[in-house]
């Protein structure tokens with residue numbers, strides 16, 4: 363059964379992995395896809411091609427070996443640079459270009475990019491037109507509900523985006539000013555969904571199957587986008603799919619399944635990043651996995667001191683045997 367389509371790409375499951383810089387790298391995207399995410403979106407790639415030689419950008423520009431459709435998010439505030447970045451990412455294998463107007467990170471917003479763009483509707487229009495006209499693949503957009511509570515212009519931006527040719531829209535239920543404070547609200551998302559005909563993805567504070575179903579029903583969104591709740595818990599995608607289909611909760615994964623998943627994930631990180639970066643990035647993900655397991659504090663500090671790929675795997679094996 364098709365949940366939604368973006369251009370020629372039919373997506374059969376309505377649960378989407380949100381773009382998260384420093385989290386949703388290629389190994390994590392593949393893992394979440396295996397666990398039932400219908401669509402996974404890359405970490406943002408800066409539109410400033412002069413920065414593409416950094417280690418961070420080089421890893422973000424690897425689009426082969428990715429599950430299809432390959433959705434690559436770009437971030438920036440200059441229409442020409444955004445168009446150039448979109449074209450180059452398509453040449454590198456992107457099948458969908460996603461534009462970031464949702465991220466409140468200072469690094470992004472200080473340069474009038476990410477969610478900071480929402481206060482300048484003329485610039486938003488220029489960027490969207492420039493990117494849509496520069497590539498032949500579908501272009502999607504991620505926004506917040508607006509710039510501020512006084513200027514909740516999400517609906518205006520959404521209508522503009524659809525008119526320009528944006529093919530799907532993800533909305534985080536907070537304004538830029540809210541950053542991550544308070545709780546997400548879904549009325550604005552529901553209102554946008556009523557006025558638009560492109561697929562709409564609801565995002566913000568969805569933590570479990572029940573909240574996913576609530577938000578999907580409340581907003582009538584075509585997809586549910588999950589960010590932080592997937593950290594250390596990538597099986598949330600299959601749990602949500604199951605609940606949406608059957609209204610019943612899946613049993614949690616067994617310890618031996620979690621063990622295998624964590625070890626495979628850590629191995630994939632070592633392979634993708636190499637030894638030095640791989641062990642460091644693995645520490646972050648293992649820290650998240652440990653939040654759902656017992657005996658975490660002691661093991662976490664031990665694991666964070668390990669500097670060697672094989673030793674990370676050996677210690678993880680031992681840790682799970684002792685649980």
Ligand SMILES: Cc1cc2nc3c(=O)[nH]c(=O)nc-3n(C[C@H](O)[C@H](O)[C@H](O)COP(=O)(O)O)c2cc1C
Nearest residue numbers: 380381382383406462464465534566567588589590
């Ligand atoms: C660590 C982190 C990195 C993020 N990076 C991005 C990003 O690169 N692009 C983007 O559009 N949003 C980014 N976001 C925002 C998320 O995509 C999402 O909108 C937000 O976390 C709310 O969803 P959640 O409550 O399910 O986490 C990031 C969020 C976090 C926590």
